[in-house]
Amino acid sequence: MTKTKLIAAGVSALALSVASPALAQIKIGASLAVTGPAAFLGDPEAKTLEMLVEEINAQGGINGEEVELVLYDDGADPNKARTFATRLIEEDEVVAVIGGTSTGATMAMVPLFEDYEIPFISLAGAVVIIEPTKEYVFKTPHTDRMACRKIFEDITARGLSKVGLISGTGGFGKSMREQCMSVAEESGVEIVADETYGPNDADMTPQLTNIAGTDGIEAIVNPGFGQGPAVVTRNYDQLGIEVPFYQSHGVASDSFIELAGDAAEGVRLPATPLLIPDQLAEDDPQREPVQSYIAAYEEQYGESPSTFGGYAYDAFHLLVDAIERAGSSDPQAIRDALEETEGHAGVTGVYTFGPDDHLGLDLSSFRMLEIQDGGWVPVEQ
Amino acid sequence: MNPALRTFLILAALVVAGALIFPSSYYYRVGTLVWINTLAVTGIVVLLGYVGLVSLGHAGFFAIGAYATAILPSYGVPSVLAAILGAAGAGLLAAIVGRPILRLSGYYLAIATLGLGMLIWMVLSKEAWLTGGPDGMTVMGANARDLFKLVGLNLRSAESWYWVTGTFAVLGAVLAVNLGNSPWGRALRAIHDSDVAASSLGIDVAKAKSMAFTISAVYAAVAGALLALANGYITPEVGGFMHSVEMVTMAVLGGAASVFGALVGALILTALPQVLTVFADYEHMILGAVMVLTMILMRRGLVPALVDLAKRRRK
Numbered sequence: 001m002t003k004t005k006l007i008a009a010g011v012s013a014l015a016l017s018v019a020s021p022a023l024a025q026i027k028i029g030a031s032l033a034v035t036g037p038a039a040f041l042g043d044p045e046a047k048t049l050e051m052l053v054e055e056i057n058a059q060g061g062i063n064g065e066e067v068e069l070v071l072y073d074d075g076a077d078p079n080k081a082r083t084f085a086t087r088l089i090e091e092d093e094v095v096a097v098i099g100g101t102s103t104g105a106t107m108a109m110v111p112l113f114e115d116y117e118i119p120f121i122s123l124a125g126a127v128v129i130i131e132p133t134k135e136y137v138f139k140t141p142h143t144d145r146m147a148c149r150k151i152f153e154d155i156t157a158r159g160l161s162k163v164g165l166i167s168g169t170g171g172f173g174k175s176m177r178e179q180c181m182s183v184a185e186e187s188g189v190e191i192v193a194d195e196t197y198g199p200n201d202a203d204m205t206p207q208l209t210n211i212a213g214t215d216g217i218e219a220i221v222n223p224g225f226g227q228g229p230a231v232v233t234r235n236y237d238q239l240g241i242e243v244p245f246y247q248s249h250g251v252a253s254d255s256f257i258e259l260a261g262d263a264a265e266g267v268r269l270p271a272t273p274l275l276i277p278d279q280l281a282e283d284d285p286q287r288e289p290v291q292s293y294i295a296a297y298e299e300q301y302g303e304s305p306s307t308f309g310g311y312a313y314d315a316f317h318l319l320v321d322a323i324e325r326a327g328s329s330d331p332q333a334i335r336d337a338l339e340e341t342e343g344h345a346g347v348t349g350v351y352t353f354g355p356d357d358h359l360g361l362d363l364s365s366f367r368m369l370e371i372q373d374g375g376w377v378p379v380e381q
Numbered sequence: 382m383n384p385a386l387r388t389f390l391i392l393a394a395l396v397v398a399g400a401l402i403f404p405s406s407y408y409y410r411v412g413t414l415v416w417i418n419t420l421a422v423t424g425i426v427v428l429l430g431y432v433g434l435v436s437l438g439h440a441g442f443f444a445i446g447a448y449a450t451a452i453l454p455s456y457g458v459p460s461v462l463a464a465i466l467g468a469a470g471a472g473l474l475a476a477i478v479g480r481p482i483l484r485l486s487g488y489y490l491a492i493a494t495l496g497l498g499m500l501i502w503m504v505l506s507k508e509a510w511l512t513g514g515p516d517g518m519t520v521m522g523a524n525a526r527d528l529f530k531l532v533g534l535n536l537r538s539a540e541s542w543y544w545v546t547g548t549f550a551v552l553g554a555v556l557a558v559n560l561g562n563s564p565w566g567r568a569l570r571a572i573h574d575s576d577v578a579a580s581s582l583g584i585d586v587a588k589a590k591s592m593a594f595t596i597s598a599v600y601a602a603v604a605g606a607l608l609a610l611a612n613g614y615i616t617p618e619v620g621g622f623m624h625s626v627e628m629v630t631m632a633v634l635g636g637a638a639s640v641f642g643a644l645v646g647a648l649i650l651t652a653l654p655q656v657l658t659v660f661a662d663y664e665h666m667i668l669g670a671v672m673v674l675t676m677i678l679m680r681r682g683l684v685p686a687l688v689d690l691a692k693r694r695r696k
Contacts, residue, residue, distance in 0.1 A: 034661075072658055078517065078616050079608070083410055083655070086539065090407040103516040104616035111613050115538070126516055169507070171515030178509075 026062055026329045028053075028319065029070045029094035031084040031109065032123070032312075033101035036075030042101040044309030045123055046071060048293075049098065051300050052316045062323050070094055076101055078108035085109040089116045095329045098315045100124050101308075103171075110137055119322075119335040121315040123308070126175060130358045136335055138358045140314040140348055142272075142366060144176035144223070145183055147249045150270040150366040151221055152180075152187035154379070158244065160218035164193035164211035166204065166232055168224030172250050176223035192217060199228060205235045212241045219243050225250040230259035237263030244268065249366070252307055257374055268379060270366040272348045274310050275376045285345035286365075289317070293347050307348075314346030388558045388640060389551060395644075396547035406539040411655055413539065413611055416546035417604050418647035420553045422631045423640050424600025427557055429629065430637035431566060432593045433573040434483070435491045437625045438498025439601045442471040444505055444620025446602030447609035448512060451520040460522030464606035468599050475598030479591040498625050505617040517616030520609045542611040549607060553600060554640040560596070569593055601628070634675055636682025645684050 030049055033042030053069040061067055070092045074081040081100060088094045089112065096119045100106030103126040110129070113120040113136045122129050122139040129139050155163060163184070167177035177196070184191050193214040195207035211220055220243060222232050229251045236245050245267050247256070252271035257264050273286045277294050280287040293313050297305040305313075321344055323329055326337035341360065344351040349365020369376045399412050421443060428434050449467025454460050482493045505512045512518060525541035536544075560566050568589050571579040580586045609615050618624065627650065635646025649671070657664040679686030 035665075073661055077618060078614055079414070079612060079619075080654075082612055082614075083407075083414065086407045086410040087655070090405040104614070104618070107517065107519065108612055108614040128516075171506075174509055174514050175516065 025068050026065050026323065027068045027070060027092060027094040028316075029072075029085075029088035029092060029097040029099075031072045031074045031081050031088065031097070031099040031105065033076035033105065034071075034073040036077070038076035038102050041123075041308045042073075042076070044306045045099075045101060045312035046073075047301055048297065048305065048309040048312040049316055051296060052313065055296065056320065062320055062329075063327060065329065074099075074101075074105050076105055078102075078104040081105035082108040082112065085112045089113075089118055094118070095323075095331050096120070096319055096334055098123065098312065098319065103129065106139075110134060113137060117335075118331050119319075119338055121319065121338075123311040123315060125172075127179070133356050133358050138318070138338060138353065138360075140311045140318070140346070140351075140359075142249065142348065142361055143179070143359065144172070144248070145179040146361070146363060146366060147176065147270050148180040148183050148221075148223075149187055150363050150368060151246045151248075151268075152184065152189045153363065154268065154270075154368050155219050155244070155246070156188050158219075160244070161189050162192045162216045162218040163189050164195070164214055164217050164220045165191055166195045166197065166207050166211060166220065166222050166224075168199055168226070168228045169196050170199045170225055170228075172225035172248075173223045173228070176248055176250070180221065180223060197224075197228060197232070199226065201228065202231065203235065204228075204232045205239060208232070208235050208239055208241065212239060212243075217243055219246065221246045221248075223248045223250070227259065230256060233260040233267060234263045249307070252369075254304070257371060264371045264374075266370065266372075268368060268370045271369050271376070272307055272310055272365070273367055274305065274307055274347055275369060276367065276378055279376075279378055285343075285350055286347065289313070289345055290347045310347040314348050314351070317346060318344060318351060384562060385555050385558045389555045391641075392551045392554055392644070396544075396551060399547070400540075400543065403543075406537050409537075409539040409543040411652055413542045413546045414608075415644075415648050415651045416543070416550040417608050417611070418628075418631060418651050419550040419644045420546070420607070421601050421604035421628055422635070422643035422647050423550070423553045423557050424597035424604075425628050425632040426637055426640055426643045427560065427569075427600070428593050428597040429632055430639065430642070431561055431569040431573065432590060434486075434590065434594070435629065436494040436594070436597070437491050437622070437629065438494035438496070438501075439597065439628050440620050440622070440624035441498035441501035442475060442598040442601040443605035443608075443624065443628075444501055444617070445471040445474065446605030447615050447619050448505060448605075449602075450522075450606040450609040451518050451615055452511060454520075454522045460610065463522075464603070464610070467606050468602040471602035471605075472595050472599040475595040476591060479594040480587065483587065483590040483594060495622070495625070498620065498622065502617055502620040502622070505620050512617070515617060517614060520613050520615060523610055525610070542607075546607050546611065549603065550644075553603070554643070557600075557640050565589070565592075630672070633682060634672060636684035636686070638681065639684055642682050642684040646682070649683075 032046050034046045053067050056067055072084040074084055088097055098121050100109055100122040103124040106122040106124040106129055120137050125141050127143045167173040193211040197204050222229050229247050247267055247269040249270050273280055273290050277290050322334050322337035326333040339353050341351055341353045349361040351360035353360040368379045370379050403409055446467040450464045453463035485493050506515050525545045526538050529536050529541050568584045572586055576586055631646030631650050636642030
C-alpha cells in the first residue's frame with residue numbers, strides 16, 4: 001500500500017514537473033500599424049500593450065505565469081499583416097493575438113485564425129469584422145453604425161428629425177456615411193441633404209450652404225476623420241448656421257478642440273469615457289479602469305492616452321480576464337472563456353460577449369459629449 | 382546550355398530546395414510572396430532591363446489583376462477565368478494607353494505612368510460599391526489546396542500556394558528569357574541602346590515598346606491575381622504608388638538586366654524585413670543602407686556585379 005502510494009506520488013510529481021516547466025510563459029501576439037499611414041492609431045496601441053505586459057508581470061503574471069508579448073509592425077499593410085499572423089501562429093506559437101489596427105489588415109488575418117483556431121481580438125472599426133460572427137474573432141472598438149445610432153438617438157431626443165450629412169470621402173467618412181444612411185429610417189430620422197468633401201479640402205462653405213438652404217433642415221452630422229471635420233466646424237461657425245451640429249467619434253480628442261477653436265463650442269459627439277475621467281459618477285463601472293489607464297499611461301509616456309490606445313487596453317484586459325477564468329492558456333479554452341465574458345468594464349465600454357455577439361458593446365457605452373468652454377461635458381437625457 | 386533551360390533548372394531547383402528546407406507554413410508564406418514578387422518584377426525586367434523604359438505605375442496593372450480576381454467571382458465568373466480576364470484587361474489597357482504614353486521618354490514617361498497608376502488607385506479606393514473602398518474586399522473562390530486534392534495530395538494552404546506561385550514564377554522567368562533571346566528581344570535591346578539606330582535597322586520602335594509595355598503589364602496582373610487568391614483579402618494599397626516604387630526597386634537592386642536580378646531583388650526586399658523584425662527600430666535604416674551601398678558599389682545591381690566578380694576570379 002505504502003509502496004503504491006509512493007509510486008503514485010512519484011508519478012504525479014513527475015507529471016507535474018513535466019506539465020509546468022520552471023519558466024511557464026503565456027505568449028500573446030500582436031500585429032499593429034506602429035509605423036506607416038495608420039501609425040497615429042497603432043503607436044498608442046503598441047505603447048499600451050507594452051505598458052500593460054510590464055505591469056502584469058510586475059504583479060506576478062496571469063495565474064502565476066509570466067506574459068510575453070510578441071509584437072510586429074505591419075504598417076497597416078494587409079499583406080504584411082497576414083505574413084506576421086502566420087509567423088505568430090507557427091513560429092512564435094502564441095495562444096492569442098491582439099491587433100489589426102486597420103480593417104484591411106484585420107480582414108487579411110481573420111481566415112488564418114479561423115483556420116488555426118487561435119482567438120483574435122481586432123482593434124479595427126468596421127462591422128464586417130464581426131458580422132457575420134466568426135468563431136475565433138472578437139473586436140473592441142465601437143462600430144460606426146453604433147455611432148450613427150447614438151447621434152440619431154440624441155437628435156430624436158431633442159425632438160428633431162430632418163438631418164443633413166456632410167461626409168469626408170476617406171475610408172472612415174465613407175463607411176460611416178453608408179451606415180448612417182442605412183440606420184436613419186429605423187432611428188426615426190430623415191436624411192434630407194447629403195454632401196461630401198475630399199480629405200484635403202480647405203473650405204466646405206459651399207456644401208454647408210447647400211445643407212443650410214435645404215427645406216426644414218434640423219441638424220447637421222459630419223462623419224469624418226483628421227483635419228476635415230475641424231474645417232467643417234469652422235465653416236459652420238463662420239456661416240452662422242443655427243441648427244445643432246454633430247461630429248463623430250472619429251475626432252473625439254482634445255486636438256479637435258485645438259484645431260477647431262471657439263467654433264467647436266456647442267458641438268456634440270459620441271465618445272468613450274476616456275475624455276471625461278473626472279466627470280464619471282462614483283458608481284460608474286468604467287470610472288476605475290479609465291482613471292487607472294490614464295494615470296499609468298501618463299506616468300509611463302508623459303502624454304495623454306488616446307481612444308485607440310483604449311481599444312488595446314480593453315483587448316488586453318479581456319484576454320487576461322478570459323485566461324484567468326479559463327485557468328489555462330489553451331487557445332480553445334481562452335476562446336470559450338472570452339465568449340462567456342459578462343459585464344467586463346473597460347475604458348471603451350462594458351463588454352458582454354455571447355455566441356452571436358463578438359463586439360459585446362451596446363449604445364450605453366458611448367457617451368454623448370458637448371464641447372463647452374473648450375472642454376468636454378457629458379449630455380445625459 | 383540553352384539559357385532558357387538553364388534558367389528553368391536553376392529556378393525549379395530553388396523552388397524544390399525551398400520546400401525541402403522549410404520547417405513551417407510561415408516559411409512557405411514568405412516563399413510564396415517571394416515568388417509572386419519575382420513574377421511581377423520579371424515583368425519590370427522586360428520593360429526596364431530589355432528596353433530601358435521606367436514605369437512607376439505598374440502597381441496599377443498589378444491591382445487590375447488582383448481586383449478582377451476579387452470582383453468577378455461575385456458575378457458568377459470562376460476565379461481562374463477571372464484571373465485570366467484580369468490579365469487580359471491589364472494587357473489591353475497597357476496596349477491602348479501604351480502607344481501615346483511611350484512616345485515620351487525618361488522622366489516624362491515615368492510621370493505619365495505614375496499618373497496612370499494613380500488613376501487606377503483612385504478608382505479602386507473611391508468606387509466603394511464595387512471595390513469595398515479604402516477598407517478593401519474579401520476574395521472569394523479558388524484555393525490552391527483543392528488543386529492538390531485532385532491528385533490526392535493534402536497540403537496546407539500556405540504550402541499549396543507556394544507550389545502554385547513557384548510554378549508561375551519559373552514559367553514567367555523562362556518565358557522572359559526566351560523572349561530576350563528571340564529576334565524580337567534583340568530588337569528591344571537595340572532600342573535600349575539607341576532608338577534612332579534601331580529604327581534605321583528597320584525596327585518598328587513604337588510597336589516594340591508597346592509590346593514590351595503590354596507584356597510587363599500582364600506579368601504584373603498575373604502576380605496581382607495570385608496575391609489576391611493567396612491572401613484572400615485585398616486593399617487598394619496593392620495599386621498604390623509605393624508598391625510601384627517597390628517593384629522598380631526590387632528590379633534595380635537585383636539587377637534589371639536579368640530575370641535572376643528579379644529573383645534576388647524580390648528575395649532581399651521580401652525576406653530581409655522578416656529577418657530584421659528583431660531590430661524593428663533599425664529595420665528601415667538597414668534596408669536603406671543596403672540599397673544605398675548596392676547603388677554606389679554595384680551600379681548595375683547585385684546579380685550582374687556578382688557574375689562579373691565570379692568571372693574575374695576564374696581568370
